[in-house]
Amino acid sequence: MTYRIKIGLLAATSLLIGATTPAKPLHLATLAKVAQVDERYQSYNIEMVEVTGGRFWAPYGGPADERYRQRPPLDLTNPRLIAFARNLGPAYMRVSGTWSNNTYLPAAGETVTAPPPGFKQVLQRRQWQTVVAFSKAVDAPLVTSFAVSTGVRGADGRWQPTQAQRLVDLTNELGGTLAAAEMFNEPNMPSLAQPMPPTYNAADYGADFRIFRDWARKAVPGMRLLGTGAAGEATMMKDPPAALGPQIASADILAANPNSLDALSYHFYGTVSQRCAAQNIGVARKDEALSSAWLDRTLIDYAYYAHLRDTYEPGKPIWNTETAQAACGGSPWAATFLDSFRYLNQLGALAQKGVQVVMHNTLATSDYALLDRDTMTARPNYWAAVLWHRVMGRVVLAAPSSPSPRLRLYAQCLRGVSGGVGVMALNTGTTAQTLPIGGALQAWVMRGATVDAGTITVNGQTPAMEANGTLTGLAPAKVQGRVTVPGQAIAFIAAPHADNPACR
Template sequence: VRVSGTWANSTYFPDTDTAPAEPPAGFIGVLKRDQWKGVVDFSRAVDAGIVTSFATSVGARDNTGVWAPEQAKRFLDYTRSVGGQIAAAEFMNEPTFAAMGGAPAGYDAAAYGRDFKVFRTFAKEAVPNMLITGPGSVGETTGDWGLAYGNVQMLKTRDLLAASGPGVDAFSYHHYGASSQRCSAAGMPGTTVEDALSERWLRRTDETLAFYRPLRDEFEPGKPFWLTETADAACGGNPWAATFIDTFRYLDQLGRLAKQDVRVVAHNTLVASDYGLLNDQAFTPKPNYWGALLWRRLMGTTVLDAGLSRPGLHLYAHSLRGHPGGVALLAINNSRTQSTTIVLPVPAARYTLTANKLEDAHVQLNGQELKLGPNDELPDLSGKPIPAGRVELPPASITFLSLPHAENRN
């Protein structure tokens, strides 16, 4: 579970249970110790390691402007004291836009490289079992769309890596294919709901990874990719991020990236704003939650060759989780009007997600609406048994197929 963001760069962590009423100079916010203990308790309850980043704003520096580890040490010490552990961390959230996170005026790649070396030395001594991920860049792509944050200066990842030198355990980056409507006034590039199922929209995650791959190969060869922050759009997501239409983007992204050796995908957020997986008032699941749950239950960690995808049929194959020799298929029909078919060699269990309207906040599994029970228990998520042979995939549908007897040897 990742707890970070632009806010983390300038958040003060107190050394007592009594937090200051206002953040000290050089910080913008305060994270109370009991708030952080709640995160630790949650991570332990769901058996999830914590991924985070550290304060890097003006207040987290010495009198020469160099990053100082005191805040990070206090944060780590307290985490350990309440039974928590940081599994992995980036030094700074999105250093390509360091100015947004409270970095000193004129902060550049050379300053980042200097600070990262201080951080790396500290981390290896203080928390040797914590994975260092980085750089955690955002905004760069091989596509013609790009992502900018108004007039904020953008530092180039190549320059950051050249200045910092090698030293990460995983190469992390962030991806947003656009910014949300709420940031359009700042001149940030957006998208439309009409484009949500288009090939050009869905492939944007490939174009971001394609930008960072040669940099990984040059500066951190062999290190795994971690996508440590993503959603439909930056700035809280668009209104349709809370509806079924965005589940196509989410699950297609997981399928695409798994084929390209991306080991971790952290979706922003669990519960906050339009792009949260849960409603931030009632904590009820949104469509993306149900998609993620089915992915986690069915799609194993071994990626198989499903053949080439095409417009109207994006097909992904993994080992079937918990069933040696089994195969799990994800078949996405992103056509709004045309059905398509696939042929199965053996019987399967079918899990088809649809909605009455694409921009519906409710989703159906095999025709039955998914919703929590009266005591928040999960509904029955059993698949529908189907024979071998042709399987029709209706327009604008997402289908998981479980093939436990596929005799997969991979």
Template structure:
């Protein structure tokens, strides 16, 4: 072979090698977006625990946990007394208003044993027999005023303990009727309600000893007949179970299939469930920050949905499905739930569940414990708050599938909120290397980054996101980018506003 032939052969061999090292980035074709479903206009919503409203025992912050006390007292040492939340606090109201229209769920295990004190006397120092805590008119009016001021809609649940029952152990509506009457008298409205919180864990949630699926069915029949007559506009949610399908280690629980197949068979307007991908370190869980960006972890929310979706399809095939309680981990969240690291789970959960047809996702909580959107002491925004703010700003109710495959990036497409035509695109890079894609149109970019994964500070297009000196939200502005190759930094979260 001549020298010239060798040179030609080497040149030909070099072409595919070079191309392999520098491939064209995948192209995000706007024309390939196709509509798949629509979510509720209040899709992104949140919980305020009944414990926060009335005051009580809630999760001890990690910085205050006493290991020796935990060894001696066990589970009880994981909680401490908290004061009722001030729902008239202007900073709290300003930040909540920034998240847009939402459902606000007042529930949690405490609601299962809470007595409504239907008078204007000072708060009882001890709950009546069969209850564990007391909700006053003043506290409930704070809830109603807050919900109305936020242009929100109220979701709640009611007591199930011995105190709400007659001498024969049957569930009675007296307490619910009193709460409904007072709510209406002060200009409030309950949009939807679960009979009680997490019947799957009734034995740990204040229900009578030995409570069964048959007991649930009998109670629910009375509850539904009462609601249908006394407050027919309230949507009944249920069952609100959690942890099944191998998601959480559960020693004893009442399976959703048992609840839904008991006679008389419960029927709900909306099928609800709860999801936590694991248990926090506080409760001896084994989750680690190293696994918080893995596909196994980020996709676990879909695994949890699959279990409850199958139950819904089997028993209530026409019911919309809502996730009425979720967060990073059960038992108050892990230490890294307060950092940028959990922003990936937070946004991927919204994006993935929207594509799967879940209509509403309620984060737990707004302002208490590590998994809260706001710091409970200062009410300062945590990284997940800024993620929620961006979702509210850009992601509409129409959900699209993008005919787009990328090994490093996860992409979610909705209509652009507030515009008759256009798209809001969320691009998540959970990898530790920069990645890119090609965009055929101009767009407005909103890039979230942090100096480290476990930072509590988030940057938007390079500028630290923080409140102004008077506790107002900063201006949220994007950066115009031209069509072409778009770089997404390692561990970057990018929103795009594409206006047609």
């Protein structure tokens, strides 16, 4: 075993110090600070329907027209799932999603076997207990949204906080933390929260939000108010299909109650998976996965919501509270190394813009998940997330100059090392690229046997998790002076002696 590991590291080292022509030095010591992100910047979602059980995105391979499939609740007591999540902490865990809009929580002692009128799902109290226990075990305070369907509305049609208060009380009783919340998941598409008042509009949302805001400030003063939590208004939902019903613009929502939020939140998906091809939005294309148009699409929605923030909530931070490769559960290739370029590029690009939190959807269910729920094994994006977590600190630096448009470089202060710099290199091209950095370095190179492989290696080793929750196969290669990033590979580089003053 020891012999094989040593050979693997030697092979990785020879790969890293290959003989391609070096680019200009990166000058890590002089990179300026451009932003600082939340310590829980990289976070994740567990959809409410994963907690309750219900009809979620169907695995591929079934009937051609199958969009949803009944799934049992995710076992949040699974020690392996807990260990995987713990290795991503500290993080935030958002429990929300479309299904949260119409989920009923029974009162203490109330027995409910079917959703009451005005609701579609039931969240049993014992299920929320497992959510809170999981949250505490993995150092991931909760972010959520609340029911808004007709079941929580009074005779006047206005939102009432009875269900929200019940969730808050139960969370407090269990010793949990509600760090932040949106009132409504994706309010730009109110038809997805059925049953809803048929003519629900921005004025209705504005009136509801005033009730929500005033209740939350008193009932949960430590919970940050996020909004609008809308999805894709500059890209995917710019021209929404009629089948999704009337839309409400975030601009109209925010104009009704300016300066009311603690942070502006939004959701981003590049487009939809083939499960939702019938909506005629356009599906994610595998042959475009490494293109600039696809990788930079996240910045279009960021700019749209940043403008709204500047107009209606000036000076407030921005959170991306739900994002993944494609809506509707992700494409089949969302579970492969090919999507790791998008996953990491989005983290790097949004950090450069000062976005405070990015919450991947989901941790463990459907094709876009970090983990395979059925086998409880890690997908490439999970290992990408672990390396980001280990290398990239909170202080964001100006991006180093790249020798090629196909090589995307991002830099942040090295986690846990004063003066050190961490570099992430995404080589979307087929030609190896050499980065002269100088000094003693550590490097982790992620590769797939093919770029769309479902598994990866790091420095020639296959990462895994042992029974005790320890991650293996992630040892860095020690490199002197320069790092070569193979074609269609990803590298993380630690320069502990960079001596960048912004990192001290």
